[in-house]
Amino acid sequence: MAMKKHNLFFYILFGISFVHMALGQEDERFQQNVTIDADRPISRIEIFYDEDDKAVEEETKAKRKDPVNKSKLVQKADYFFDKMWYAKAAEYYEMALAKGTETYTFSLLERAGDAHYYTTNMDRAHHWYSILYDRYDEQMDSENLFRYMNALKGTGKYSRSKRIARLYNRTMDAESSAEKIQTSPDVLESRLDEILNTKRNLKVYNLPINSKYSDFGPTFYGDKGVVFASARENKSNKSKIDRRNNQPFLDLYTAEIDSILMDFKNPARISDEVNSKFHEAGATFSPDGETMFFTRNNYKRKLKRDKKGINHLKIYRSQKVDGEWSEVQEVPFNSDSYSTGHPAMSPDGKRLYFVSDMPGSIGKTDIFYVDLLESGGYSSPVNLGPEVNTVEREMFPFATTDRVYFSSDGHLGLGGLDIFYAQISDEQFSKVKNAGRPINSNKDDFSYVFQENTGLGYFASNRDGGKGDDDIYGFRDAVPVATKMFQITGTVKDEISKDVLSGVEVEIWNETEEELITRVQTDEEGKFVLDQLEDGQQYIVKTKTNFYVDNQQTIIARENTDLEIALQKMEDLIVEEEGVLKLKPNNIYFDFDKSVIRDDASLELDKLVDALREHPDMVIKIESHTDARGNMHYNKKLSDRRAKASRDYIISQGIDASRIESAIGYGEETLLNGCVYGVECSEEEHELNRRSEFIIVKM
Helix, strand or coil: CCCCHHHCHHHHHHHCCEECCCCCCCCHHHCCCCCCCCCCCCECCCECCCCCHHHHHHHHHHHCCCCCCCCHHHHHHHHHHHCCCHHHHHHHHHHHHCCCHHHCCHHHHHHHHHHHHCCCCHHHHHHHHHHHHHHHHHHCCHHHHHHHHHHHHHCCCHHHHHHHHHHHHHHHHHHCCCCCCCCCHHHHHHHHHHHHHCECCCCEEECCCCCCCCEEEEEEECCCEEEEEECCCCCCCCCCEECCCCEECCEEEEEEEECCCCEEEEEEECCCCCCCCCCEEEEEECCCCCEEEEEEECEECEECCCCCCCECEEEEEEEEECCEECCCEECCCCCCCCCEEEEEECCCCCEEEEEECCCCCCCCEEEEEEEECCCCCECCCEECCCCCCCCCEEEEEEECCCEEEEEECCCCCCCCCEEEEEEEECCEECCCEECCECCCCCCCEEEEEECCCCCEEEEEECCCCCCCCCEEEEEECCCCCCCCEEEEEEEEEECCCCCECCCCEEEEEECCCCCEEEEEECCCCCEEEEEEEECCCEEEEEEECCCECCEEEEEECCCCCEEEEEECEHHHHEEEECCEEEECCCCCECCCCCCCCCHHHHHHHHHHHHHHHHCCCCEEEEEECCCCCCCHHHHHHHHHHHHHHHHHHHHHCCCCHHHEEEEEECCCCCCCCCCCCCCCCCHHHHHCCCEEEEEEEEC
16 A cells, blocks of 8 residues: 555555554664665554664665765655655655756656655655656656556546556566556556446445544444554553654554444453554454454564564454453464464454465465364465455455455555455455445555445545544445345257257356356256346356357346347358458447447457357458548547457457457548548447458468
8 A cells, every 4th residue: 555654554564564563762672773675565554663873874875876976955865765754755855856957866756756655645746756757767667657657546647547557567568477457558448447437326434533643444343343443642652652653553442333423432442461562453353252363563572573673563363261352372374574464354253364475475465364273273374366466465355255355556446555355256256346436535445344234334544534644434335135036047049040059058147247156058948047046136148159159148137037049150250241251240339439349349359259269270350440520540540549459359368469460440441331521420320330340361
């Protein structure tokens, strides 16, 4: 997540260790000879130590090999930056850059942007990153572009962020084989537009209990209780201030849920056995409420550090004994060499999700799980895999009966951390979906929890309009009511002969194609039955069999629904027109002035992909066209983008690029009707000309 001065806790060590838990001035014994690797991933709680100021300054000078003589302002700014005092560093970088454009070196502009980025001042981060890009775009690496892209989204400049995302993808291609945000520019644009246009019909409320400090990480405790993390002042921490953000250390608090006022009542520190003089956050509970897991700095009677002087995060467990929380014990998959944190229990209490940067992580921080064994032990950690984890940061998991929610800045989102979810089915995780607005904003949104039986949910955000730092927000979603369940019958036939087709595989998926509901085969009479479908629910029905083109259609479950599905023979796709062989699916149309592959077009392109797989020696060329509206030169370019978009889609489905001889746009040169420029035509008539054609060059 993007770091900020009020909430460096969980981010530097677990999120550059989880917003990091920083050590203040109260114990000088821990403030000597300690360093932090600021580029190493950790979470929204971690601790790092202050070194002796003079020692840090000398070490920083020794490491720096910059041939440029730096001004005292820049030296001071670099000193604060290297200590991760980003807010202070930003002040000095601003003063140095105010001296004039002759000071605009790559390093200075980069660090000025980064200092503001890490304190989530996205306006100033965007300002300096924009100048950096204008002057030194060819020198910017993937990390520079990633932060610039997020700064653009954080200031609402989504159109430009799409362009930078494309550059980021190309840079990632050059730097490594790591997974990118998206591969196709048109897909990227379409996906971001989809997220921007996704808005759930619910209202979010800033809770009155929020303080001027950081409040986040709510978790349900019993039917009417909640536990959350807060840096608010109390008798125990009032004299202990984290000097990196001038806030008290985080403690865990219990409270009662006031579901009517959407507030927490009577907050109290959870227990002195749990809360220490350093940071605690991220609690989760067993279904019976008798066992708690939570995150803390690696601390038990004394702080522990690795060979580099880094204090990592660890997960601890405490059990209730006679109504009181017992002495905490760390879990066995912790390490002094990496961080673990953000534990989240599955509803059945059999699995514990958590975040770590342990060896084997895909990105900076990944989500893992362990199974809780009947013996009281734990399975080995399992990475959720590349559907969920990216090369960037995944944090704050939360599990329902069939979904895992989490926050990420590696999946395509609105800016900073966004909240995402993936369906869980047969130990597999589906393609990730963005939770949409108003849950997500262009700032950091995280620590999402939801009560399935009441529809009550909470999350944290540093969005505009809060009380200060991270605030907890509440919402109430609609609770599903009991619905009628129906079965759907159907028959599969040949499109031309009308013969029934047996042995055809029929699948039914939910409307987002994230979850396979059931799979059956047609009987000898070509019939099939799909059971247990919700009345009024939308589903996707897919059919596939040898020698026929795969079919897909959307249905709405209704009582006594009987489907008739007509399949097209693969060979019927190949037609001859005026002596030219073509692959002829249904027409592939484009929206006016767009080159994005529409959903209906992708279904037709999938037929072409099937045909190319069926005929491995086939080579085609693509010709795309526009209607006659608009400038002829522009139309030529637009049609060329459509041709390239069609080609890129086919290649993205696993077809070798060498099998597409060319992909060229011809603008309005070959209209199919009389709708030339100046002639009034209907939208349907114009649409006939916005098409792609697929000519067979070689069989």
